[in-house]
Amino acid sequence: MAFLEVEGLGRDFPGVRALDNVSLKLELGRxxxxxxxxxxxxxxxxxxxxxxxxxxxxxxxxxxxxxxxEDPTKFxxxxxxxxxxxxxxxxxxxxxxxxxxxxxxxxxxxxxxxTLEREAQVYLDRFAITAKPSALVRSISVPDQQLLQxxxxxxxxxxxxxxxxxxxxxxxxxxxxxxxxxIKSFRDTGHAIVFISHKMGEVLEIGDDFTVLRNGEKVADGxxxxxxERDLIRAMSGSELSFEEHFRPTPPAEPQSGxxxxxxxxxxGLRFHDVSFELRRGEILGFAGLLGAGRSEVMQTIFGYRKxxxxxxxxxxxxxxxxxxxxxxNHGLLYLSEERKLHGILxxxxxxxxxxxxxxxxxxxxxxxxxxxxRTLVEQIIAAYDIKTASMNKKISFLSGGNQQKAIIGRAMAxxxxxxxxxxxxxxxxxxxKAEIYKIMxxxxxxxxxxxxxxxxxxxxxxxxxxxxxMYAGRQTGAFDNATTSNETLIGAIFGSxxxxxxx
Amino acid sequence: MQRKNLSFLLANPLAxxxxxxxIIFVLSALLSPYFLTSYNMSVVARSLAFxxxxxxxxxxxxxxxxxxxxxxxxxxxxxxxxxxxMMNFGVNPWVAIFLGxxxxxxxxxxxxxxxxxLGLHSLVLTIGTAGIYGGINLVLTKGVxxxxxxxxxxxxxxxxxxxxxxxxxxxxxxxxxxxxxxxxTPFGRYLYAIGDNTAAATMLGIKVxxxxxxxxxxxxxxxxxxxLLMVSRLxxxxxxxxDTWVLPPIAASVIGGVATTGxxxxxxxxxxxxxxxAIIENxxxxxxxxxxxxxxxxxxxxxxxxxxxxxxxxxIRRED
Numbered sequence: 001m002a003f004l005e006v007e008g009l010g011r012d013f014p015g016v017r018a019l020d021n022v023s024l025k026l027e028l029g030r031x032x033x034x035x036x037x038x039x040x041x042x043x044x045x046x047x048x049x050x051x052x053x054x055x056x057x058x059x060x061x062x063x064x065x066x067x068x069x070e071d072p073t074k075f076x077x078x079x080x081x082x083x084x085x086x087x088x089x090x091x092x093x094x095x096x097x098x099x100x101x102x103x104x105x106x107x108x109x110x111x112x113x114x115t116l117e118r119e120a121q122v123y124l125d126r127f128a129i130t131a132k133p134s135a136l137v138r139s140i141s142v143p144d145q146q147l148l149q150x151x152x153x154x155x156x157x158x159x160x161x162x163x164x165x166x167x168x169x170x171x172x173x174x175x176x177x178x179x180x181x182x183i184k185s186f187r188d189t190g191h192a193i194v195f196i197s198h199k200m201g202e203v204l205e206i207g208d209d210f211t212v213l214r215n216g217e218k219v220a221d222g223x224x225x226x227x228x229e230r231d232l233i234r235a236m237s238g239s240e241l242s243f244e245e246h247f248r249p250t251p252p253a254e255p256q257s258g259x260x261x262x263x264x265x266x267x268x269g270l271r272f273h274d275v276s277f278e279l280r281r282g283e284i285l286g287f288a289g290l291l292g293a294g295r296s297e298v299m300q301t302i303f304g305y306r307k308x309x310x311x312x313x314x315x316x317x318x319x320x321x322x323x324x325x326x327x328x329x330n331h332g333l334l335y336l337s338e339e340r341k342l343h344g345i346l347x348x349x350x351x352x353x354x355x356x357x358x359x360x361x362x363x364x365x366x367x368x369x370x371x372x373x374x375r376t377l378v379e380q381i382i383a384a385y386d387i388k389t390a391s392m393n394k395k396i397s398f399l400s401g402g403n404q405q406k407a408i409i410g411r412a413m414a415x416x417x418x419x420x421x422x423x424x425x426x427x428x429x430x431x432x433x434k435a436e437i438y439k440i441m442x443x444x445x446x447x448x449x450x451x452x453x454x455x456x457x458x459x460x461x462x463x464x465x466x467x468x469x470x471m472y473a474g475r476q477t478g479a480f481d482n483a484t485t486s487n488e489t490l491i492g493a494i495f496g497s498x499x500x501x502x503x504x
Numbered sequence: 505m506q507r508k509n510l511s512f513l514l515a516n517p518l519a520x521x522x523x524x525x526x527i528i529f530v531l532s533a534l535l536s537p538y539f540l541t542s543y544n545m546s547v548v549a550r551s552l553a554f555x556x557x558x559x560x561x562x563x564x565x566x567x568x569x570x571x572x573x574x575x576x577x578x579x580x581x582x583x584x585x586x587x588x589x590m591m592n593f594g595v596n597p598w599v600a601i602f603l604g605x606x607x608x609x610x611x612x613x614x615x616x617x618x619x620x621x622l623g624l625h626s627l628v629l630t631i632g633t634a635g636i637y638g639g640i641n642l643v644l645t646k647g648v649x650x651x652x653x654x655x656x657x658x659x660x661x662x663x664x665x666x667x668x669x670x671x672x673x674x675x676x677x678x679x680x681x682x683x684x685x686x687x688x689t690p691f692g693r694y695l696y697a698i699g700d701n702t703a704a705a706t707m708l709g710i711k712v713x714x715x716x717x718x719x720x721x722x723x724x725x726x727x728x729x730x731x732l733l734m735v736s737r738l739x740x741x742x743x744x745x746x747d748t749w750v751l752p753p754i755a756a757s758v759i760g761g762v763a764t765t766g767x768x769x770x771x772x773x774x775x776x777x778x779x780x781x782a783i784i785e786n787x788x789x790x791x792x793x794x795x796x797x798x799x800x801x802x803x804x805x806x807x808x809x810x811x812x813x814x815x816x817x818x819x820i821r822r823e824d
Contacts, residue, residue, distance in 0.1 A: 305707060329709025343707050346700040348767045357697055357708060360690040368688025 003028050003192055004049065004078075004161055009059035011044050018044045019216045022059070025209075026161055026192040031183060033203050033224065034196045036213035037236055037458065042196055045213065046163055051075035064160070077160040079153035081167060083196075085145055087152075089138035093129075094120035096137050097152050127151045127182055143175040150182060162186055163194040168202060180206055198290055200229050200495060212236055230488065233495075237458055237487045246463045247438035248482065249445035252282045259317035261450035262302075262333070262419050267311035269301040272474040274311075279419065279450045284441055286465025286482065287454040288494050294474040295454045296338060299421045303335035304328045316418065332418035336408055338427060338454070344408050345396050351407060352378050352392040358411045377414070385410035386436065402433030409440060419450040426460060438464050458490065472496035517761045517769070520812070521776045524759075528783055536790045544786070546669050550737070552782040553671035556775050557730035558746075559753035560675075560682045561612075561723030563774035566757050567686070568719050569699040569766025570626040572615055573750060574634035578724050579731030580746035581641040582608045586732055587650035587741025597657045604732050605725055611637060612724015616717035634750075641743050650741040661737025671733045675775075678726065682771040695719065699766030755802055756781055759809040780805065 002025040011019040019041045026032050036042050047053035049061055051072065060067050063074035087096050094117045101111060117133035124133060127147045131140040137148070146167060153162060164183070168176045183193055183206060197203050203210070207224040212235040220227075220235040260278035267275045272294035279285045287295045300306045302313050304325040313320040321327045328334070337343030346354050355378045356363065363374040378392050385406045389399055396404060405425060412420060422441065426434040441464060445451045455461050461468055462482060470478045470493035478493040532539045558575050565572050586604030589595040595603070615633055619626045663670045686692035694715050697705040706712050730749065735741045753774075754764075760777030762769025781802050788798055 303707075325706050326709040326711050335707065337707060342701075343703045346697050346704055346767070348700045348763075349696060353693065353696070357693050360693060364690065368684060369690070369693070 002026055003064060005060075005062040006045075006049060007060045007062070009045070009048060009061065010057045011048060011053070011055075012057045017216055019048070020058075022213065022216075022218045024049075024211050024218070024221075026194065027209075028160065028190050028192050029187055030208040031187055031193040031195055031206050033207035033210040034194055034213070035203065035210060035232065035236055037456070040213040040236070041216040042213055043165075044216070046080065046165065046194075046196075050078050050080045050163065052080075076156070076158040078163065079156045079159040079161065080163045081149050081153045081165060083165040083167075085142075085149065087137045087145055087149060090136060092117075092134050092136055093124070093131050093140065093148060094133040096148060097123055097133075097155055123151045123155065126185075128178055143171055143178065146171060146175075147178060147182065150179070154186070159191065161192045161194065163196070165196045166198065167195075168197060168199065176202065198495060200232065203232070204229060233488060233491050237491050247435075247442045248464060248466055249282055249284055249442050249451075251466070259314070261316060262452075263314040263317075264298070264302060265312045265314070267298065267301065267313065268309045269297060269306055269311075270309070271297045272301075272471070275471075275476050276311075277469050277476070277479060279452060281448060281450065282445055283466035284445045284451040284453055284464050286461040286468040287452065287471065288458065288461050288468050288490060289456075289471035290494060291456065292473075293471040293494075295471050296423050297474075298471075299335055299423060299452065299454060300337075302328075303333060303421065305335065329415070332416065333421075334412045334415065334417040334419070335421040336412060336423060336425060338424035340401065340404055340408065340427075345404055347397040348395060350393045351382070351387070351389050351396050351399065354396045355381055355392075355407060355411045355414070359414045362414075381410040381414055382407075385413075385440070402429045402437075405429060405437065406433070406440075409437070413444070417449060419452070420444060421452040421454070423454045424456065425453070426455075426457075434460075458487065462487075470494050518773050518776065521760050521773055521780070521809075524809075525776050525780050525783075528780055532783055532787045536787060538790055539787065542667065544790070546664075546667075546672075548782050548786045549672040550669045551785070552775075552779055553669065553675040554730045554734055555749055555752050555756070555782070556675040556778050557678060557726045557733075558749045559756045559774050559778045560678055560771045561719075561726040562753040563757040563760070563762050563769060563771045564682065564686065564695065564719050565626075565723050566754070566762045566764060567695050567699045567766060567769055568716060569702065570619065570716065570720070571630065571754070571764075572612070572626060572720060572723055573630040574611070574615060574637050575723060575727040575753070576746035576749035577634050577638040577641065578608050578611045578727040578746070579734070579749055580743060581611070581637050581644075581731070582728035583731035583735040583745045584641050584645055584650065584741045584743055587653060587735055588644065590654060591650050591652065597654045601657065601660075601732050605728050608728020608731070609721050609725040612727070613717060613721040615724065616720025619720070620713040620716050645741075645743045647743055649743065651739070653735055653739050653741065657736045658739055659736075661733050661735070671737065674729070674733065678729075679771060679775055686770060691715065691718075696767055699768075701767070752781055752802065753778070755806045758806055777809070 004026040006022060006024040009019060009022045022041070022045060034042055048056050051068065054072070060069070063077055066074055068074050088099070097120050098116060120133035124131065127150065129144050129147050129151065131144045137145060150164065150167065153159065167179050171179065183195065187193055195206060204224060210221060210224055210227065210232070211218060212220040212232070214236060260280050262279040265276050275298050277285070289295050297306060301308045301322065304323050304327060308322045313322060315331055315333055320331070320333070341347065346357070352374065356374045359377050360369065362377060363369050365373065375392070382389065382392060387406045387410060388403050396407060399407065425437050429437070441451050441453065453461065453464055465482050468480045468482050468490060469476060470480070470490060472494060473496060477496060480490060538544050558579065562572065562575060582604040585607050586600040589600040589603060590597050615626070615630055618624055618629050660670055665673050686695060694705065694710045697708065697710060698712050698715055702712060731745050734745045756778035757769065757774040758764060758777070759780055760769065760773030760775065762774055784801055784805065785798050788795065788801060
């Protein structure tokens with residue numbers, strides 16, 4: 001009898017089916033691997049089984065023999081350690097361990113610091129954390145912080161299931177060993193562990209059982225001993241990936257002549273090293289990698305939003321000045337950020353003002369900005385990019401994500417750029433609008449605009465890109481011709497399993 | 505169609521503050537027979553003019569998402585500098601006024617450079633620079649006013665143009681320029697873009713820091729202008745000029761619909777807000793109420809204005 005059992009679980013968000021018909025069985029004393037690409041539905045599932053999202057759309061979660069819909073107190077058995085460090089940097093190690101105090105059975109009104117630190121030492125010893133209980137968390141090492149997060153989750157006296165979301169993503173091999181020892185000791189004391197990781201080696205080493213999610217559905221499960229690395233990767237990426245409809249630009253009729261539109265040579269910056277690539281006329285160049293592989297950092301550095309440490313960039317064979325977004329925009333190099341809300345829209349301004357900000361050169365008349373010209377031009381852009389809005393005077397934050405994205409693309413195109421970098425352009429966007437955005441990219445590429453597409457969805461890259469550059473942990477691991485490369489090769493390069501290249 | 509036009513009018517963000525101003529104006533006229541006399545009107549206009557000039561600068565900073573608490577002391581210090589140049593160094597009064605304006609620009613610019621280049625929070629920085637500028641003022645004057653400002657420039661503060669006080673005319677001209685700049689020029693659009701979302705503005709290629717420094721400089725210049733007009737009005741360069749120009753311009757901006765978080769509002773709205781404050785202060789004087797009540801009353805108005813704004817915003821959001 002499994003301690004935690006999930007059956008037919010589904011979760012819908014407006015316009016998106018994030019999770020559908022997922023089943024999962026966790027048994028005490030075993031380590032369960034939860035695998036899947038970014039956006040496969042792992043976090044949605046974790047939120048449901050930890051109770052932080054208490055409203056599944058369908059299905060049941062049964063913990064300790066009872067449906068949590070009837071008995072939500074069963075969630076107390078579940079402890080979750082998120083991927084990002086979520087400690088209080090200015091509080092001490094001991095305080096971080098036991099906050100909130102009532103959970104850790106510190107029920108008194110006053111907190112005695114000495115007691116707290118004595119209790120903390122017990123946990124620190126168990127987890128082999130070398131830091132002192134009184135040390136401030138911001139002053140201890142990253143591995144210690146990572147372990148402290150796990151220790152904190154385990155101060156939950158009821159814990160039976162421990163969910164670890166990529167606990168090793170910022171650790172070196174010896175430090176990973178420390179985490180594994182902790183996992184093993186929990187396993188041997190009768191806990192169920194859920195281990196989420198993108199690192200195949202670790203998964204195969206520590207796992208007992210596995211479940212693979214893809215596009216919100218369970219696509220495989222079983223025992224780790226019965227599966228190979230290759231099969232696991234294939235299950236995650238989906239070998240039956242449909243190529244029926246693709247949006248790859250048709251290569252120009254005459255062979256390539258002249259220099260590339262954009263070229264990066266040995267570019268190094270914060271969180272990436274020695275990246276070189278060229279973007280040719282008429283192609284969509286894809287960038288594949290895991291979250292944090294450094295793709296956005298590379299592009300933001302080329303665009304001038306981040307500082308470069310070394311290396312050069314050539315735009316139309318001319319040296320490109322780095323570190324100045326104004327220069328990039330004036331020279332036709334535009335970057336459309338993944339963070340639409342943070343870096344894209346001007347939320348309190350209208351659709352007209354949001355688009356108008358990029359066409360001021362065209363709307364400026366003798367007596368300032370001409371409202372008439374602006375309205376006409378914005379109207380044209382709204383029509384050309386099929387932006388659905390009741391009125392151009394509506395605040396842009398009231399538009400759907402897809403229409404905001406189309407407004408941002410329309411605004412960028414109004415400046416007639418020569419290079420357009422799309423960073424996750426379809427994040428949070430429904431399928432139909434996705435296809436519209438793919439078509440726009442294809443049209444632009446064929447009309448001679450250089451397009452770079454960063455995407456975490458392999459499917460998207462395979463559908464749109466002419467060539468794909470892969471990155472892993474801040475380094476370039478390959479450059480591939482999309483039409484002639486297998487999924488396995490690409491996924492391998494994304495997961496850093498060696499340096500390949502079949503088309504430089 | 506007619507209905508649509510009407511609702512558009514009501515939807516104009518200035519409508520609320522304008523109606524409020526109108527109501528307060530009419531009420532004041534009904535309550536006090538002295539309110540509408542030309543003498544009293546010119547008193548109100550003159551007092552609105554000085555605070556108004558500072559308000560225009562402060563509101564543009566607020567739209568940008570910044571704030572300058574040293575504007576009041578910049579006004580005072582620049583008045584004192586111009587006064588000393590005239591009286592102690594025998595500089596031509598017009599040249600002294602020009603140099604006073606340059607000093608204001610320099611002080612504002614300094615604030616802007618510190619905020620942009622060191623990435624300081626403008627609120628914190630200008631608490632500091634307000635202390636410095638105000639301190640320099642006292643060091644220079646030892647707290648004593650510089651008297652006998654030349655008659656030839658006194659008309660700037662005391663004179664009329666067709667019955668309208670000169671400072672008020674100056675303020676209206678500055679307001680017209682500010683309104684044009686904010687609403688009809690690319691620079692104005694950049695102001696709103698930066699105030700609304702600085703990261704997005706950078707990504708659009710806007711020279712964020714340059715815009716910021718320019719607006720700090722402009723606000724400093726306007727504060728100096730207010731200080732210099734006040735010196736010519738009083739005929740003495742009082743070190744205490746500008747002491748009351750710190751909070752009212754911020755309150756006026758908020759009443760006039762400028763969001764303290766940036767990106768929203770106009771200088772015109774801020775001046776309407778300043779007019780409401782000026783009228784209420786005036787009516788308090790006319791009724792012979794203790795001036796100590798002024799702070800309470802203008803505080804209540806600010807709280808009312810922002811509460812009203814928050815409530816109506818919630819309503820609008822639900823409508824959408």
